[in-house]
Amino acid sequence: MFCVHCGLPEADGDHPSCRGGRAALEPPRFCPECARRMVVQVDPFGWAARCSRHGSTTSAGAGVLTD
């Protein structure tokens, strides 16, 4: 699994910059399955992120990728 904020493997280090207050203001940017950069659309009430290989996820169903 990969970190959705920096795209590095979750198991590599503590990811301090991905756990702080700034990261809490960021939608996911990298696919947790393959670390590809996702196309992300933020709107006033949520976000949607799409990986070209693994499908889409939204703030409503955060973390669940659907084709």
Added chain:
Amino acid sequence: MTAAAERTQENATDVLAVARDQVLDRGVGLTRDQVLAVLRLGDERLEDLLALAHEVRMKWCGPEVEVEGIISLKTGGCPEDCHFCSQSGRFPTPVRSAWLDIPGLVAAAKQTAATGATEFCIVAAVRGPDARLMSQVRDGIKAIRDSGNDIQIACSLGMLTQEQVDELVAMGVHRYNHNLETARSHFPQVVTTHTWEERWDTLRMVREAGMEVCSGGILGMGETDEQRAEFAVQLAELDPHEVPMNFLIPQPGTPYEQYEPIEGRAALKLVAAFRLALPRTMLRFAGGRELTLGDLGAEQGMLGGINAIIVGNYLTNLGRPAQQDLDMLADLKMPIKALGDTL
């Protein structure tokens, strides 16, 4: 010297006493040197400063708070090099280019209106709009209107030509956002692909065409206190309808990635100082307040000169839930400006 004479002399040199007479009583904004003196007040004066700024806001603007939602119509891939921005195509940021479709735009406008917001701002990360973007904006506004939504629509599409200004007026865009971003003297450190003066020119055309001018900036980009004071009075000279105040959120991959967010008390001083420089202007909490001020600081800012907010998320960053801000306004007994008040 008598005690009364000493008090008179102290008041003549205390910037808050001067501001009470000059700004609160007469509605004349602070000068550059006066803003700088406010920014240099000790933290023990912060409470008095915020209270005065709130009095100024209530007297010259009233109790209403304007609520706005913003949406990114075109995200990322911008050719400009604004050093704070994750949407610049010149920096290795994780933000990828994306276009929002019309149904998505209509849905976001509908959700925004449902909060009681009177303002919906359509934003694109561009140097200036091309024909495709202008067409998308035109279609989007028509679709929002066709859906029965009468929320006021603002746009932020970068630098404009006179023809584009006229087109936006014809589309019914009532306000245009184009931030000066920072003091004129600091701008070349922040952006090198265009000038502060080019931004000013767009704002001049917007005003002359009858649209409301919205222009503010981002604080915490390495500017000095002197430059913050300079920026406040340059905005006062512009005399915009609205000034959005952002606090830098250091974005991964940008040149400002390692910058530290502004400390909370310094941010509150800035809010109050800008209010005292711009007594009649709508002063809006925008991006970065969550990181810089947190929940308590946001309330203090609302009681320290702010009279407008962006609710919900921003363009690429998340905000706190819109309902949390609406609850805060209810707790503070601050009425939300209604659409009928603005037309």
